[in-house]
Amino acid sequence: MKKITFAFIIALWAAYIFCAERDSLSDTSIVYFTSDISSEGLMKVFEMLGVSDTSGVALKVHFGEDGNQNYIKPVIYEGIVKKTKGTFVETNVLYVSRRKFTKTHIALAKEHGFGYAPIDILDSEGEMEVENDNPKYFKSVKIGKGMDKYKKFVILSHFKGHGLAGFGGAIKNVSMGFASPNGKKEMHQSFFPEYDPALCKDCGACVKNCPGKAITTDDELYIDYSKCMGCGECISDCPAGAIKKPTKSESQQMFLEKLVEYADAIEKKYDMVYVNILANISKGCDCSPFAGKPFMNDIGILASTDIVAIEKASHDLVDKEHMCEDAFLKENSVSGKKQIEFALDRKMGNVNYKIINIDSIE
Ligand code: SF4
Ligand code: SF4
Structure with a gap:
């Protein structure tokens, strides 16, 4: 009887250790990194994600506002376009600009060098509503109707500052980037x-x-x-x-929560992987004609299947390079770290990550 009890306790202990290890592993997401900011570098980190079926891929980019100097130049996407035969996708904006209407939006994209691949403005035929199963502000979110044409989305984000959100990366590229103008409006309202x-x-x-x-x-x-x-x-x-920004901090908090809520509903419906490009890191975003000169050195390219991990890793690398706790709070007087906290609260991914530097892999 004593022997059985002892064996039972050992078995329980082993099971506990096994489960604890599994939990600690499942709480950590992999983020691939290269310092090679080029088409080849981007391809190397993308290939680490093991995306097997690359047919019908939508490449979510930002074409850059008219006059913006810092948007990621399309030469960097040549390799991924060739590999996936992908389509550059975007949505029209809310404000008065050439990016408000499909025809002028596409013309601007071509002027900015994106004309070497098909371009699809996802709300050119209107919007559709996607149910939000975890609503605080929205029971459904409004996105470009064209999204259902694609099986997979590669979210190619320029990681930089944003006057309102603190920073713009993958979360903002998914939420604002796929929202129809009506969707963008309902996220912005109140700030x-x-x-x-x-x-x-x-x-x-x-x-x-x-x-x-x-x-x-x-x-x-x-x-x-x-x-x-x-x-x-x-x-x-x-x-x-x-x-x-409004003195009432609730306004900014509400905006960031709305941003994350949109991203959550959208990424639940569609198959997405994430690539963040840490270059031309300015205070303003690519929607601004005058985003300001980059305020720090370029860092590299990150890729992950986890939207929270890639945002956290990107922010940490920027803070480290800028030698401060929150580079965007310092430069822009606005912190965007709540985006990451809210996304974690919604269980969109892990804040624990492990960076694998592929530059050291032969
Ligand atoms: S937030 Fe400022 S820049 Fe943007 S629309 Fe309002 S007044 Fe204009
Ligand atoms: S941007 Fe210039 S004009 Fe506008 S509030 Fe600031 S100082 Fe005044």
Whole structure:
């Protein structure tokens, strides 16, 4: 009897160790890294993901706003386009720009060098609603109707700053990037910048760059909130700190939660893998004609099947290179780290990751 009890305890202990090891492994996601920021480098990290069926692949990119200097130039996608015979996909934007309408959006994409592969603006034939099984703000999310044409999505994201979200990476590329203009609007609603006339230097940058034409200076500077889309560009652009994010921190928190909620619903429905390109890291995003010069060195390219792990690893590498705890909070006065926390809360992936540097693999 004593022997049986002892054996039973050993068996239980072994089972416990086995389960604990399994848990610790399943809590860690792999993120592949290369410092080779080129088409070849991108192909090497992408191939590590083991995507076998590459037919009918949609390559989610950002074509860059008219005048933006920092968007990722399409030469880097040549290898993946060749391998997957993929289609560049995007959605139209909410604000007044050439990217608001399909025809001018495609013309701009071609001017920016993306014309060597098919281009599909996913909401060109309207929007569709996708059910959200974990709603806080939205029972369904509104996305481009064309998404159902594709079996697999490679989310190719430029990891950089964003005036409102702190940073823009894979989460934002999925949520804003696939949302129809109506979807974009419902995520942005509730985030209106605040203006402090005492700090204003009258430089006019915010008026010139506002994509909604919401800022005027007829008499004194005025933000028309009925035209404002809450994009946050004026916050990034103001050199005097006269335009700030809303003092109510709930507004930004709500925006980031909405962003993550959209990404969650979309990535649950579609098969996606993620590639983040850490180059041309500026304060403003690729939607801005004046995103500012990159404020730090280029780092490399990351790839993962886990959207949370790749965002966390990307942010950590940027912070390390910038030698601070939150590079985007420092440069932009806006932290985007809550994106990662909210995504973790929604169980979209792991914050624990292991980086495999493929540069050292022969
Ligand atoms: S957030 Fe600023 S830049 Fe964006 S639309 Fe509103 S006023 Fe214009
Ligand atoms: S960018 Fe700032 S300093 Fe320049 S006009 Fe606008 S609020 Fe004033």
